[in-house]
Amino acid sequence: MGLAGRAHALPRQLSGGELARAGLAVALANAPAVLLADEPTGELDGETEQLVLSMLRERAAEGCAVLIVTHSREAVRIADRVITLTDGKATETRRQDREEAPDAVG
Numbered sequence: 001m002g003l004a005g006r007a008h009a010l011p012r013q014l015s016g017g018e019l020a021r022a023g024l025a026v027a028l029a030n031a032p033a034v035l036l037a038d039e040p041t042g043e044l045d046g047e048t049e050q051l052v053l054s055m056l057r058e059r060a061a062e063g064c065a066v067l068i069v070t071h072s073r074e075a076v077r078i079a080d081r082v083i084t085l086t087d088g089k090a091t092e093t094r095r096q097d098r099e100e101a102p103d104a105v106g
Contacts, residue, residue: 001025001055002048017043024052034065041072053078 001021006014014022020043027035037056041049049072057078060066068075076082084091 002051015043017045017048020044021048021052024055028055028059032064035059035067037066037068037070039070039072040068041070041075046074049074 001024003018003021003025006018009018011019011022020040024037024040027037035056040056041052044052053075056066056068060080068079070076080095082093084093
């Protein structure tokens with residue numbers, strides 16, 4: 001998670017992004033069957049966002065059900081399924097549908 005250099009920092013000394021990554025690290029350490037993540041990359045720079053999304057994708061490949069609520073186009077890009085809420089209506093797309101229509105973003 002890129003936090004090794006911050007191991008001795010108190011929570012109040014961490015940035016919002018560092019706190020989010022620490023929370024995610026704790027959740028992943030418990031090897032959950034289901035992981036619910038609300039904007040897990042919202043306060044991260046692009047490189048760190050890629051690191052976190054890669055870790056979440058790896059967990060999903062290992063059998064963990066990962067549900068992300070996000071505005072991140074990168075998270076949408078790697079998702080197997082995307083459910084978009086617009087005006088109270090849910091619309092689902094799958095990865096292969098998005099690959100066939102590159103302008104479609106969830």
